[in-house]
Amino acid sequence: MKKIYRVKDNEEFQYVFKHGKSFANRQLVLYYIEKPGQEHFRIGLSVGKKIGNAVMRNRIKRYLRQAFIELEDYVRPTNDIIIIARHPTRQMNFHQVKKSLVHLLAKERLLLKK
Numbered sequence: 001m002k003k004i005y006r007v008k009d010n011e012e013f014q015y016v017f018k019h020g021k022s023f024a025n026r027q028l029v030l031y032y033i034e035k036p037g038q039e040h041f042r043i044g045l046s047v048g049k050k051i052g053n054a055v056m057r058n059r060i061k062r063y064l065r066q067a068f069i070e071l072e073d074y075v076r077p078t079n080d081i082i083i084i085a086r087h088p089t090r091q092m093n094f095h096q097v098k099k100s101l102v103h104l105l106a107k108e109r110l111l112l113k114k
Contacts, residue, residue, distance in 0.1 A: 001065045007044030007080055016044070016082050023108050027092065027100040029084040032110060041075050043068055044082040052090055060085050060097070067098040074111050081110070 007013060020033035045064055047057040064083055068075070075081075089097060105111045 001043070001069055005040055005042050007042050007082060012080070013044055013046075013082060016080050020080070020082075021108070023104055024086075025100060025103060027086055027088045027097070028104055029086065030104045030108065031082040031084075032079050032108065035078055035080055038078050038080075040077050042080045044080070045085075046082065047085040047089075051085055051087060056090060060089050063092075063094045063097040064101065066094065067101050070098070071102065071105070071111070075105065076110050076112060079110060 007016070016031050016033045020031045022029060022031045024030065043065075045061050047060050049057070051057055051060065064085070083101070089100075092100070102111070
């Protein structure tokens, strides 16, 4: 995932938290905000220290980035999306993380129908 497609600044994270909508399942929390005129969606990932050590947190972030790469053509391009991992993601493999992410995106209608 290219760096221009990531939400990096704390101010951008806080803006999405304050003004965006949220939805969650047991594994992930999704915050998103509509940004008309944006050509590509942007994602921000947050995995807290309570989840595990750096190796575990980085693995979860890799899984989430890879899932977004595979779903790139199906995600609405006009959104900034923040994903927060919850404790159950520790025991999940890539396919389970992707399935959980697709569930959230589909529920909030952030996936395009192709």
